[in-house]
Amino acid sequence: MVVATKDKGDYFLNSLFHCLFTTSLMDFFSQSQLNHLCGKRKIIWRLEISGGGIKKIRRCTGFAVSSDGLIMCCAHIFDNMHMERVTIHARRLEDESFKTARVVHIHSSWDLVMLKIDRLDNCEFGEFALNGTLVANQPLCYMGNPFQFVGACFFGRVSFPCINNVNLPTTADETMCMNYHLPECHEIEPKYRILGHIWDSNFFRYKTKTNFLRKLNPLVPIIECNGFTCERGFACGEMFGTVNFDGQEGFSGGPIFDGSGNVVGMMLANDAVRIKVGLFNGLPEFLFDAAAVHGWLIEGLGNFNFSSCFSDLSSALGYCSRLPAM
Numbered sequence: 001m002v003v004a005t006k007d008k009g010d011y012f013l014n015s016l017f018h019c020l021f022t023t024s025l026m027d028f029f030s031q032s033q034l035n036h037l038c039g040k041r042k043i044i045w046r047l048e049i050s051g052g053g054i055k056k057i058r059r060c061t062g063f064a065v066s067s068d069g070l071i072m073c074c075a076h077i078f079d080n081m082h083m084e085r086v087t088i089h090a091r092r093l094e095d096e097s098f099k100t101a102r103v104v105h106i107h108s109s110w111d112l113v114m115l116k117i118d119r120l121d122n123c124e125f126g127e128f129a130l131n132g133t134l135v136a137n138q139p140l141c142y143m144g145n146p147f148q149f150v151g152a153c154f155f156g157r158v159s160f161p162c163i164n165n166v167n168l169p170t171t172a173d174e175t176m177c178m179n180y181h182l183p184e185c186h187e188i189e190p191k192y193r194i195l196g197h198i199w200d201s202n203f204f205r206y207k208t209k210t211n212f213l214r215k216l217n218p219l220v221p222i223i224e225c226n227g228f229t230c231e232r233g234f235a236c237g238e239m240f241g242t243v244n245f246d247g248q249e250g251f252s253g254g255p256i257f258d259g260s261g262n263v264v265g266m267m268l269a270n271d272a273v274r275i276k277v278g279l280f281n282g283l284p285e286f287l288f289d290a291a292a293v294h295g296w297l298i299e300g301l302g303n304f305n306f307s308s309c310f311s312d313l314s315s316a317l318g319y320c321s322r323l324p325a326m
Contacts, residue, residue, distance in 0.1 A: 027139075028139040028141070028155045028157075029139060029141070029155075029259050030259075033259045033260075033261075036260075036261050037141050037143070037153065037257055037259075037261055038153075039261070040126065040143060040255075040257060040261050041093055041143065042092070042093075042094070042124035043063045043064045043123075043124050043125055043126045043255070044061060044062075044063055044092070044093055044143055044144065044145070044254070044255070045061070045062040045063065045064065045071055045090045045091065045092055045117075046059070046061065046090070046091050046092075046093065046145045046150070046250075047059065047060050047061065047062050047071075047073060047077070047088065047089070047090050047101070047115070047253070048088070048089045048090075048098070049077055049078065049081070049086060049087070049088050049089075050086075050087050050089075051081075051085045051086050051087040052078070052081030052082045052083065052085045052086040052087075053080075053081055053082045053085065054080070054081055058077050059145070059250045060073055060074060060077045060145075060250055060251075060252050060253045061073070061143075061144035061145050061250060061251070061252065061253040061254035061267070062090065062115060062253050063126050063253075063254070063255040063263070063266075064123050064124060064125040064126065065125050065126060066125050067121070067122055067123055067124075067125055068116075068120065068121050068122075068123075069101075069116055069117030069118075069120035069121070069123055070104075070114055070115070070116060070125075071090065071101065071114070071115040071116070071117060072112070072113075072114060072115075072253070072255075072266060073112075073113050073114075073115060073252075073253040074111050074112065074113065074252040074253045074266070074267075074268060075106050075107065075108045075110070075111045075112055075113040076108075076111050076213075076252065077113075077252060077253070078103070078106070078113065083103060083106075086103070087100075088100065088101040088102060088103070088115060089101070090115070090117055092123070093150060099117050099118060099119070099120065100117075100118045101115045101116060101117045101118060102115065102116055102118065103115055104116045108215055109169070109173075109174075109176070109215060109216060109217040109220070110168065110169075110216075110217065110220050111213075111216055111220070111268055112266075126255055126262075126263040127262055127263065128262060128263050128264075129258055129260070129262035129263065129264045133258065133262075133264065134158055134223070134258075134264055134265075135158065136158055136159065136160055137157050137158060138157060138158045138258065139155065139156075139157055139258075139259060140155070140156050140157060140158060140225060140256050140257065140258065140264065141153055141154070141155055141256070141257045141258075142154045142155075142156065142254050142255075142256050142257075142267055143254055143255060143257065144250065144251060144253070144254025144255075144267065145250045145254070155227060156225045156226055156227030157225060157226060157227050158223060158224075158225055159223075159224040159225055159226050160223065160224055168219075168220065168221070169217045169219045169220065173217060173219070175217055175218060175219070176214060176215050176216065176217065176218070177213055177214055177215075177216050177217075177218050178214035178215070180218045222268060223265065225256075251267060252267055252268065253266060253267060254266070254267045255267075
């Protein structure tokens with residue numbers, strides 16, 4: 001059975017509709033993998049942000065990366081807000097009430113933010129996959145709270161091969177997509193798909209719903225994935241509509257899982273015309289950056305290859321020595 005919801009005259013269908021009529025879910029994951037993925041709902045948090053000079057509550061998805069309530073999410077949910085006046089409420093899917101949270105680390109040009117749940121010291125958290133595990137056509141599972149869906153799963157695949165040993169731009173690099181011009185892309189192919197050669201200065205002349213992407217650094221590793229969402233298309237000879245997600249309506253910030261249930265990225269944004277889904281594959285590097293600043297211990301990094309994230313062996317060993325035994 002496919003459930004549709006009606007909003008402003010348009011019908012929006014869960015993207016699972018597309019999967020059901022074009023392929024089997026078993027083409028993505030086995031039954032045991034699907035059962036395992038369902039258990040990962042425990043790390044998902046529903047976030048509501050208010051205040052900060054805005055009238056409408058903004059909603060997004062976050063996921064826990066440590067047992068003491070560190071939550072990862074997209075920074076663009078706070079776009080154009082006065083951070084000192086922001087109120088954040090967070091709730092796990094099985095909880096009956098919201099908890100308060102606060103921003104503890106933010107990097108707008110990477111579109112990443114870390115939140116800390118107040119008065120929480122024991123929660124389920126996600127673990128990151130090893131380096132180099134994403135390959136073209138690999139099945140993935142997004143889990144989050146878009147629109148009326150709560151803890152919903154959407155399935156897709158990686159579109160392009162991914163570069164290993166990601167080198168994120170430094171905080172001193174002020175290059176932004178809004179001043180990144182297409183001719184430069186033709187002369188020198190961007191290191192990471194898909195941001196640089198799609199979301200350039202020309203793109204923002206026509207796209208207004210994705211204004212928050214203007215300030216992203218074009219060297220942030222955005223990976224294109226397909227199958228999660230599309231705007232309108234044909235399936236089995238009939239017109240159907242799927243969810244056209246807005247960056248501020250719950251979709252952003254949800255984790256992307258591989259078949260083993262490890263986190264391989266986070267949902268950043270989608271564009272129905274050119275880009276189906278973009279996931280950020282630099283999350284562990286961002287966490288190391290945050291951990292170095294705050295001295296955090298992030299258990300979810302236990303499987304990650306530390307050597308690619310540190311400039312010298314001593315700093316890597318110093319961090320690894322504080323990790324819990326596997």
